[in-house]
Amino acid sequence: MITSARRVAAKRNDWRSLMPRALGDPITTPVSVSVIIPAHNDQPELDLALAALAAQSHPAELLEVVVVDDRSEPPLRLPESRPAHTTLVRVEGGGHGSGHARDVGARRAGGDVLLFIDADIIADRHHVEAHARWHEIIDDAVVLGFRDFVDVGGITVDQVRSAVEQGDVGTLVEGRPKEPHLWIDQVLEMTDDLTTDREDLWRPVVGASVSTRSALYEEMGGFAHFPRRGIVDTEFGYRCFTAGGVIIPERAAYSLHQGQRSFAINGAELARKRAPLIANYIANPRYRPPVSGRQWAVPYLRVVVPPSNRSFSAVRNTVDDILANDFDDLAISVVYDPASADADLYVDYWQSEGRVRLVTEAPRSGFPSPATMMVPVGTRLAATALSGLMARWRTWTHGLISISVTGVDAPLELWATRALHRSYRVSDEAGLRDAARELFGEAWVAGADHGVGTESGASDHRFAQGRYHLGRR
Known part of the structure; x- marks a missing residue:
């Protein structure tokens, strides 16, 4: 881990006042990055994700990857095409779900920065660097990556690595229909890219690509181990923001998501099942009914x-x-x-x-x-x-x-x-x-x-x- 002097602090969520270096410019205040990947049962997805990470612009000596196998059967393995410093950790018992797997990986990681990426993400060449450059200048950054949802059927590991090395992962899916993360785009438009100060700027935080400094991760308690899908990312973002994090949308941290997002397929049922848990742990009027005298796990x-x-x-x-x-x-x-x-x-x-x-x-x-x-x-x-x-x-x-x-x-x-x-x-x-x-x-x-x-x-x-x-x- 690299230690450096305390960096600047931003006012409110005014991330635009900060001046990170341009991508590709010399690094004057380097940070080591640990990429945490929770994975379950899909070896081909993981192979493509690791191939993309093997061709990142962020210095290889400042990059480690921790893959957390969340009870896959058969167990996952590390493919040949992967970053040099990659380890595989298997979760056997004592917790379950993506939040638990991410937290297990974070506790094993040694980087200044923890970057959480899902196993179905194919990261473009500057993805890690785009995250890291904000953490080089500010302790409070919570950086959000972007993705398009697209079918990657038939695409090979070698094709992924070649496209990422050339700096344009989009060439992999030319001619294929792509879907943006539409609801996140709508929130960003409504809040002027999260610079309009309001209490729910944490809503666009999703675990597909999000990073914090390890010190901030410790301060806010890390990922919760909720078994219910659809709340872990939201609740993590809520606590990051409540702990004083500056939520930064970084479009240069681009990626392809392999296939449709699950919420688009069965979102109504997921929303119904997660609502009671969210009401208890996210103190926000958007998710909590105004019931007088009611006690919640997290009071407002x-x-x-x-x-x-x-x-x-x-x-x-x-x-x-x-x-x-x-x-x-x-x-x-x-x-x-x-x-x-x-x-x-x-x-x-x-x-x-x-x-x-x-x-x-x-x-x-x-x-x-x-x-x-x-x-x-x-x-x-x-x-x-x-x-x-x-x-x-x-x-x-x-x-x-x-x-x-x-x-x-x-x-x-x-x-x-x-x-x-x-x-x-x-x-x-x-x-x-x-x-x-x-x-x-x-x-x-x-x-x-x-x-x-x-x-x-x-x-x-x-x-x-x-x-x-x-x-x-």
């Missing part, structure tokens, strides 16, 4: 209540105000000291509340929730405070909204989790706010204008003689 908002020397009752009031709010797709991490005199009160009070988790250290962010809120103890929130703040936050004009609270030393902070993660990668704790302001923008608002203060809140009550007197203070 993760609230962190940091440690405090205030009383348990002060902590309780702040947390209960949050729970009593009209925005309830959330979970709360409450930091407490298990050695304190009142530690048992925290456990007794919240042990059965599914949306509250007691922790001994404050999490760095609410990842993989797209929104992270830091709420100092002593803050009181009206019943509509969260819905109002979230509505403002979802205008996407700022990555951080700071809410001043009279009588509380620290502001309430509402972060886009992706802004928080990217800011951490370019700054230390002391410079975090400055980094966020530079990369995503910051707005200050008065808590009094948004139902946030210290005097009263949504859970108001008076506790006396061992019981609560609702509606009184």
Whole structure:
């Protein structure tokens, strides 16, 4: 693995502001690339894919390929025409599916960059280099390759290698009907090639050709091991973006996909079966019904209540105000000291509340929730405070909204989790706010204008003689 200095950071998803080298130009900041190929049962497809990778413009000494055989019968083998540094790993048990296979390969890989390519992809000569050049200049890149779907029947390994060496894989299929990835093209057109800032820019991420730096892959947790088809790629893209990744469509990373895409054949049934899992793990209104009181595996908002020397009752009031709010797709991490005199009160009070988790250290962010809120103890929130703040936050004009609270030393902070993660990668704790302001923008608002203060809140009550007197203070 090659180590190099920290690279630049992009604002929001403005990848056009970055200046990668032209393809074929000398490499001044080289990166090693590990290509991960999950494969199952189709040896001829794999043979063509590896033949194409054997003729890449990216330096051979900076390229390794890890083929992950996901229980093929008979087992897959490595053909003669393949990159010099190619290994074969077989998955036998303890997980299944393309996500699991990709993750197994990623854990075996040693490159600075992890490039995931499907076994039915015939990559053009500059495919790997086109991915790598972005990772040479930015740590946060999530690069997307492009493909046309086409019948490759009758095409041989030698023909593939020759066409790729000559730099035009398209000559292999001249005269054959080709189909673009139409829905991805539509998303790119709608978002000006993903430069229009919105919360679902991760949608075009598909595993057929996608790359990240290995450090970002580790930070966001890698590919999930979902058994259900049609969610693994989408959920991976969602977490890449939420971790502060810059999604970059790279048309020079071109390839041919061998045959039709499976979703085009039975897409309606795949969509029906994946919908429940997506609703649980992708916190986005597009995939999640607005059911009040519903708890999800990944809440939309993760609230962190940091440690405090205030009383348990002060902590309780702040947390209960949050729970009593009209925005309830959330979970709360409450930091407490298990050695304190009142530690048992925290456990007794919240042990059965599914949306509250007691922790001994404050999490760095609410990842993989797209929104992270830091709420100092002593803050009181009206019943509509969260819905109002979230509505403002979802205008996407700022990555951080700071809410001043009279009588509380620290502001309430509402972060886009992706802004928080990217800011951490370019700054230390002391410079975090400055980094966020530079990369995503910051707005200050008065808590009094948004139902946030210290005097009263949504859970108001008076506790006396061992019981609560609702509606009184």
